[in-house]
Amino acid sequence: MSTMLEVAKKAGVSKATVSRVLSGKGYVSEATKQQVYKAIEDAGYRPNLLARNLASNKSECIGLVVTNTLYNGSYFSEILSQAAKKLEDNGRQLILVDGKHSAQEEREAIQFLLDLRCDAVIIYPRFLTIDEMDEIIERHKQPIMVVNRKLRKHQSHCICCDHKGSSFLATKYLIDRGHRDIAFITGSMDSPTAVERLSGYKEALNQYDIGINENLIVLGKWTPASGVAAVEALLSHKEKISAILASNDEMAIGAMKKLNDEGISVPSKISIIGFDNIPVAPYLSPALSSVKDPVSSMISEVINRLISMLDGGYLSKENIFTSELQARNSVVDGPFAVK
């Protein structure tokens, strides 16, 4: 790898001049500029970003941390494609690193990006607590944004969404159409999203004076296979069921499969609603409907803020954004009246 010094020698100028040509800052005569260009070409010169970033103390790239437990599934590709799209015209690079599967590893992933001197870090957390994230944000001068969690202190650094509310609405939607025997398949209960969705379901039942039947609530793990297992468990209880709310689309698809296999037709006998509205979900309707999760909006908004912070002179942490994105979920239409 040839260095700037070699290019300088080839062009018969000093390092500083080459640097000026490259950065476009400072005065360089047209003649020497051409010589330098030629020398760069000849040498096949490539700047060393490590050296550049070290010297200039910035990197033009922002890091994203996502647990790999999320890698399986369309939800994740949505996050990434949004982020990529959003950053595309901004001249910054997105670097994704794996948060693996523990709080410790999520911490390390963030540290890694910070140690690499990324200009900012976005985290879609799975294991870290909001208190710890608040603390991490405090400890670092680089902006650290948190997606899908409501932080206690640094509310300008987080974007979240009302999972409980959307789950409440989806349940209400079914109730409004005459359903009373609504089963619920949870996500992994170590995930706040799973907890919130369950609680929205319960709140709706309570509000409409429908008793909560614990037999109708079964644990899932976000995967299609766990949706199959959940329906198996539900059927074993021999309870009456007219609708199933699954905490995500993958499980809803598993549930659908199992019901079909058992000869229970969907949606005429049992209605199913999932969450997230993954790309293929609309194509599975009318068997399946789905609540749209505002991932795209969240990611998009978070990057907007970040860009403002970075470009617009980012002074203190609490000074720019105070509002929260409260993108409201809406239930996709489906033929859900009880037959």
Add this chain to the structure above:
Amino acid sequence: MSTMLEVAKKAGVSKATVSRVLSGKGYVSEATKQQVYKAIEDAGYRPNLLARNLASNKSECIGLVVTNTLYNGSYFSEILSQAAKKLEDNGRQLILVDGKHSAQEEREAIQFLLDLRCDAVIIYPRFLTIDEMDEIIERHKQPIMVVNRKLRKHQSHCICCDHKGSSFLATKYLIDRGHRDIAFITGSMDSPTAVERLSGYKEALNQYDIGINENLIVLGKWTPASGVAAVEALLSHKEKISAILASNDEMAIGAMKKLNDEGISVPSKISIIGFDNIPVAPYLSPALSSVKDPVSSMISEVINRLISMLDGGYLSKENIFTSELQARNSVVDGPFAVK
């Protein structure tokens, strides 16, 4: 951010000693070791990876380039989750950067990772030609591995899979079960994979003396929506059709949807086979079957090679691996006999 120098001062030793403690190389007395640890703790010290990598000339991280046209879809998450899993125990970081949507941008993404001094780069190309990649590999000392393409020169640097062969087999599978009127939905024809899958289909028809009916071949774009459109086009021709081969599962799902909407039952009236076997695909059977693409094996194998190259002392490019992974696709069972 405190530096090593500050830590050294706090501990009353020199930079060199701190460096030794951190790297675990060289002799340091237990006593000073403890002082240094304490000073690191006190200072909240974090190594600057830019400086470290610059000085040591390595980075312990490997880059991955994927076009964002692939981000939408389960196929991509499979690539990433495999790569992450594989690298997890290896102590290396995976850095994903966006290849965006042109050859130029794919080039730049590779350059970026190289400029960042990644130890190696894996590319899942979409637009770059194999000749250009051969050339890129030649120009750089870091190993550059190519997934899903057969290179001309550096065969030890690529992993590919026999898309034509698997498409041939899928077609044959249908023919063997009595199908003669088999429609084909292509992928985007600027993708080699799409071309190969089409050619496997044609070859099978030829081999069994079934004429190729151009009306039964329609262009798709990999998306579910394009699957819908493809079926629409097929139906408009009023040709007899007993089976559809879609070049990926997403399009197959779109096709399924459209047929259902038209009251044509799947698979009893028309059988559908997709490709890739995305996570939800098995749960859509028996309506849909899918040919498993060996992505996992490809990614896994490519990283195995890389690790050997990096750890085992990588000398010349042509000297270690010569064999190619020829993971054979197998058709998932489905009830595909013509009724």
Add this chain to the structure above:
DNA sequence: TTGTACGCGTTATCAA
């Protein structure tokens, strides 16, 4: 308009 020289935060090579 150009060059000199120092700093960025490490690692690594010698002496001591």
Add this chain to the structure above:
DNA sequence: TTGATAACGCGTACAA
């Protein structure tokens, strides 16, 4: 067992 000190490749005042 430790400490100077020279790289690593680049940015950037400052001087010329």
